[in-house]
Structures are given as structure tokens and as C-alpha cells.
Amino acid sequence: MKEQSLSVREAIIGRRSIKKFNGQPVDREDLMNIIDDAVWAPNHKNREPWRLVVGCGKEIFDLHRLLRDTAIPNWKELSEEALEKQMQKFTLAGAFVFVIVPEDVRQKQRLEDFAAASTFIQNIQLLAWDYGIGSCWKTPDYLDAPAFREAIGAAPGERIISMLQLGYFDELPKAVERKKSKEIVTFFGSVQNNDESE
Numbered sequence: 001m002k003e004q005s006l007s008v009r010e011a012i013i014g015r016r017s018i019k020k021f022n023g024q025p026v027d028r029e030d031l032m033n034i035i036d037d038a039v040w041a042p043n044h045k046n047r048e049p050w051r052l053v054v055g056c057g058k059e060i061f062d063l064h065r066l067l068r069d070t071a072i073p074n075w076k077e078l079s080e081e082a083l084e085k086q087m088q089k090f091t092l093a094g095a096f097v098f099v100i101v102p103e104d105v106r107q108k109q110r111l112e113d114f115a116a117a118s119t120f121i122q123n124i125q126l127l128a129w130d131y132g133i134g135s136c137w138k139t140p141d142y143l144d145a146p147a148f149r150e151a152i153g154a155a156p157g158e159r160i161i162s163m164l165q166l167g168y169f170d171e172l173p174k175a176v177e178r179k180k181s182k183e184i185v186t187f188f189g190s191v192q193n194n195d196e197s198e
Contacts, residue, residue, distance in 0.1 A: 011126045016175065018134030019089075021167035026056050026094035030131055031166070035097075038123035043116035044109075049101050050117045053152050056095035056166075064090055066151050070142045094133070094167030097124065098143075098152055103159045114161065121162050128166055135166045 006014070035052065043049060055063040067090045068075050068083075075083055101117045104110040125135045142148050143160040154160050 006130045008126075011129050015126060015129045016134065016173045017136045018165075018167070018169045018173070019136055020169060020171065021092040021094060021134065021165070022170050023092045024094055024168040025060075026133060026166050026168075028056050030133070031056050031095055031097075034124055034127045034131065034133075037127050038120055041116060041120035041123045043120070044112040047113065047116070049113035050120055051100050053098040053100065054096065060096065063096060066148070070145060070148045071140065090165075092167065093165040095165075097162070097164040097166065098160050099162040099164065100152075100154055100158050100160050103157050117161060121164060124164060124166075132168065133166050134169045135164055138163045138165060 031054065035054075039048065064087065068087060071090075072078070072083070072086055075086075078086070099117055099121055101113050102110075104113060121137055125137065128135050139161070140163060143163060149160065152160060
């Protein structure tokens with residue numbers, strides 16, 4: 001098992017969304033260890049409202065074909081070179097994790113489950129970063145396409161909320177500055193009056 005090398009703060013502040021992977025595969029055992037730890041995300045009533053469909057070995061090539069057929073509908077009309085270039089957004093990632101949650105008919109439970117699964121996804125991203133593995137959380141429209149849902153195995157009453165791409169990378173993207181606490185916090189009891197602030 002890999003020893004943790006980053007502090008929580010280092011992982012949160014240092015992590016970047018990686019969109020340009022280098023094609024190196026992600027080891028299945030590493031990914032399963034990451035997932036085993038990520039499940040400790042907070043979740044309401046310990047429902048653990050998630051299940052995953054993962055591609056990170058020989059099955060990734062079948063997944064590439066599904067993504068080609070779904071995400072590039074005119075792929076047959078493209079030259080081999082043009083198709084290869086478009087497919088790099090899929091073929092250079094070393095692993096895929098599709099996160100599926102139940103779509104509870106009760107709004108409160110549905111929102112709770114989505115929130116919990118989101119923390120689970122971030123756990124995966126932070127733990128992967130500690131392994132030196134980058135990730136990018138994507139929500140393309142085709143996740144809801146009936147043919148794609150069927151191929152992934154999403155049942156009626158389930159929603160695919162994430163296509164998480166993982167992999168190794170050669171360049172670290174620059175950090176984009178985030179808002180500071182003073183820009184997003186209002187202390188309880190304070191009255192915000194635009195007239196008084198002018």
C-alpha cells in the first residue's frame with residue numbers, strides 16, 4: 001500500500017484538473033486502492049449512494065470505441081489522422097471512472113445522494129493526486145444518451161453523474177486564482193445594504 005506523501009492541505013491546494021494526459025496506463029490495483037479509501041466520504045445515513053463502472057485495463061479499448069461512437073457521431077467521415085486527433089481526449093487518459101447514483105423520487109434524498117457522491121468523487125481526485133495521478137471530472141451530455149447509458153449499464157432510476165478521467169501527465173497546468181474568504185463570506189447577523197456601502 002502506498003504511504004501518504006501529501007498533507008490534506010497540499011493535496012487540496014496543489015491538485016489541478018488535468019486535460020492533457022500522456023497515455024501511460026493507470027495500474028488497476030492503484031485505482032482500486034484509491035477507491036477503497038475514497039468511500040470514506042461523508043454520506044447521509046451511510047447510504048453510500050454510488051456505484052462505479054471502471055475502465056483501466058484491456059477493457060479500455062472497448063470503452064474508447066463506445067466513446068468514439070457516442071461523442072464523435074461523424075467519425076466515419078473523418079480521415080484517420082483527424083479521428084486520431086479527436087480521440088486523443090479519450091485515448092491518452094489512463095483510466096475512466098463513471099460514477100452512478102440513484103435518482104430517488106424524493107428531492108431531499110436525491111440532493112443528499114448527489115452531494116455525497118460529489119464528495120466521493122473529490123476524494124478519488126485528491127487520493128489519485130497523492131499517487132501522482134491527475135484527473136478531470138467531466139459531465140458531457142452523452143452521459144444521458146440512452147445508447148450510452150445502456151452500454152455503461154445504468155439502470156432506470158439511476159444517473160451517471162461523472163465521467164472521471166484519470167492518468168499521468170507531463171505538464172502541470174497553472175493554478176487559476178480562487179476567491180478569498182472575504183469575497184464569499186457574510187457573517188450571520190450582518191446586514192448587507194448597498195446604499196450604506198457606497
